[in-house]
Amino acid sequence: MKKILVLGSCGQIGTELVLTLREKFGNQQVVAADLRDVCPDNLANGPYIKLDALDRESVRTYIIGEQITEVYLLAALLSATAEKNPDFAWRLNMEGLFTILDLAKEGHIQKIFWPSSIAVFGPTTPRVNTPQYTVMEPSTVYGISKQAGERWCEYYFNKFGVDVRSIRYPGLISYKSLPGGGTTDYAVDIFYKAKAGEQFNCFLKEDSALPMMFMDDAIRATIELMEAPKEQVKIRSSYNLSAISFTPKQLAEAIKVEIPSFDIVYNPDFRQAIADSWPASIDDSEARANWNWKERYDLNKMVKIMLENVDLSLLKN
Ligand code: NAD
Ligand code: SER
Numbered sequence: 221m222k223k224i225l226v227l228g229s230c231g232q233i234g235t236e237l238v239l240t241l242r243e244k245f246g247n248q249q250v251v252a253a254d255l256r257d258v259c260p261d262n263l264a265n266g267p268y269i270k271l272d273a274l275d276r277e278s279v280r281t282y283i284i285g286e287q288i289t290e291v292y293l294l295a296a297l298l299s300a301t302a303e304k305n306p307d308f309a310w311r312l313n314m315e316g317l318f319t320i321l322d323l324a325k326e327g328h329i330q331k332i333f334w335p336s337s338i339a340v341f342g343p344t345t346p347r348v349n350t351p352q353y354t355v356m357e358p359s360t361v362y363g364i365s366k367q368a369g370e371r372w373c374e375y376y377f378n379k380f381g382v383d384v385r386s387i388r389y390p391g392l393i394s395y396k397s398l399p400g401g402g403t404t405d406y407a408v409d410i411f412y413k414a415k416a417g418e419q420f421n422c423f424l425k426e427d428s429a430l431p432m433m434f435m436d437d438a439i440r441a442t443i444e445l446m447e448a449p450k451e452q453v454k455i456r457s458s459y460n461l462s463a464i465s466f467t468p469k470q471l472a473e474a475i476k477v478e479i480p481s482f483d484i485v486y487n488p489d490f491r492q493a494i495a496d497s498w499p500a501s502i503d504d505s506e507a508r509a510n511w512n513w514k515e516r517y518d519l520n521k522m523v524k525i526m527l528e529n530v531d532l533s534l535l536k537n
Contacts, residue, residue, distance in 0.1 A: 222249055225288045227273050227316070228295030230254040232408075233335070233389075233438065235262060235397040237292060240439050242266050251286070254295075262396070273316035280319065284328050290446070292333040293320050299339055300491050301401030302362040313365035317372065324382040332384040333446055336370050336458035338431055339363035340388060343497045350499035352460045352506045359497045370457040377456035385445050386458035387438075390502060393522060394435030395529040403494040407432055407471060410484070411526045412535060414475050419483045423491050426469035426484075429500035433463040434517035434525070441513055448511040455506055462502035463515035464522065474523045 222245050226238050229252035239262070241250045247266035252259065259268030271282060273295035283291070295316050302309030323329045341350055342357040358364050366388075376382040391404025399405040406422050407430075413420040441461055445453065466474075472484040507513040517525075 222290060223286065223288050224250045224290045224292065225253055225283065225286075226250065226292045226294065227253045227271060227279070227320075228293065229263060229268075230256055230260055230397075231294060232392060232394055232397050232399045233435070234294045235260075236394060236435055236439050237294070237442065238263055238266070240443065244443065251288070273319070274312060276315070276319045279316075280323060283323055288329060290331045290333070291320050291323075291329055292442075293317060294335065296335075296365075297362065298400050298402035299337075299360055299362040299494050300403055300405070302365070303360060303490065303494070306361040309361050310365055313362070314368065317369050321372065321376045321382055321384065324384065325376060325380040330383060331446065332382065333442060334369060334373060334384060334386050336366045336386050336388045337362070338388055338390050338498050338502065340367040340370060340458070341497075341499050345499060347500045349501050349503045350460070351503050352455070360494055363497075374457040383450060384456060385453055386456075387441060387445060387461045387507075388458045388502075389438060389461065390431035390433045390463065392433055392435050392438050393526065395526055395531065396435075398534055403491045403498070404430055404432060406468060410468075410471060410475065411530045412532060414479050414482045415527060415530050416532055417481070419485060420472075422468045422484055422486045423489045424468050424486070424495050425488050425492060426486050427467050428492065428495045429465055429467045430495055431462055431465045431499060431502045433461070433515065434522040437463050437515045437517050440516075441507075444513065445511055452511050454510050459507040459510075460502050460504040461507050461513065462504040463517060464519050465501040466519055470519070471523070474519050475527070477520070478523060478527050
């Protein structure tokens with residue numbers, strides 16, 4: 221029987237991933253783990269432990285002792301936060317991965333999910349419909365760590381048969397928890413201001429197109445990839461994955477259809493340079509061909525759901 225550990229479970233992806241995995245495989249089969257001493261209320265329907273991804277010995281002891289079969293490793297610093305603390309970002313984003321890859325190499329874990337990002341691409345990458353295989357010269361510490369992580373995942377698969385699976389997530393948009401310090405966070409923050417009836421001060425330019433995805437699609441893609449038969453998973457670095465691409469202006473226009481009084485101003489900061497180095501849209505034909513990926517949410521559908529569901533009280537926690 222599966223016993224799953226989601227390490228980094230209290231963040232934007234982890235919160236929703238844990239709940240969906242528990243619905244699918246049973247509450248007791250999915251352990252949430254993060255740095256917090258106490259389990260947050262929204263993950264209280266199953267087991268929670270405090271576990272530091274950088275504490276190699278504690279992670280090893282827990283995984284071996286509890287006979288964990290699958291690990292989703294989500295603990296990381298995202299692009300904007302990582303630029304403020306590059307040394308620590310490199311350490312967190314790489315060391316945790318080696319601990320989990322080594323456990324799988326030794327036969328303690330059967331399957332790993334490790335997320336990569338559109339940040340693996342850089343300013344020399346073709347920006348439109350970015351191919352799976354292309355020039356990759358990331359210019360952020362976050363992108364460098366994700367690219368290196370991808371190489372190590374593929375290496376552990378080729379050399380040691382480690383069943384590691386990965387997606388290059390685009391910017392993810394959700395309402396159940398707040399985003400954790402990325403360049404695409406504006407596309408979540410905007411909904412809180414729109415719902416509060418306030419002007420939104422956007423940290424990217426109005427024409428800055430980036431690939432994005434509604435969280436339900438991202439969670440479904442993650443579980444579909446993890447449940448796909450091994451022989452269908454032909455890419456062991458990380459899959460390009462795509463759903464919607466839009467600019468801040470296009471997102472604001474879609475919000476104005478629902479809230480005509482909504483107002484946005486643009487004051488680009490250091491995150492603009494990061495956005496400029498990333499793709500505007502992604503070619504994910506390999507994911508579609510290998511494991512039948514298809515998105516379900518377009519821009520207008522996502523906007524309606526976000527405006528209905530964003531909860532302003534989350535900002536107070
Ligand atoms: P997040 O910042 O919202 O959540 C990360 C979680 O990890 C937090 O709950 C944090 O407390 C926890 N964490 C940090 N350090 C830890 C440690 N040492 N030990 C245990 N837990 C620790 O991030 P997220 O958006 O949920 O992203 C999860 C993963 O997905 C990351 O690898 C990120 O790079 C990747 N990703 C996210 C996006 C996105 O748009 N959200 C896009 C591409 C890739
Ligand atoms: N959403 C993430 C970020 O902006 C992309 O990996 O950092």
